[in-house]
Amino acid sequence: MATVCYVVIGVVGLLFALLMVSGFFKIPEDTQTS
Structure with missing residues (x-):
């Protein structure tokens, strides 16, 4: 059971x-395009 908890x-x-x-990479792209 412990292993399952660690996996989750x-x-x-x-x-x-x-x-x-993904958020950090998307924010600069959105600001540059706009």
Whole structure:
């Protein structure tokens, strides 16, 4: 059960990190195009 919890936390962390990275990359592009 402990391993499952670690896997879930890791997946959520990766998804959150991807969202943050994509946000940082999208913001400059939007400002440049506008």
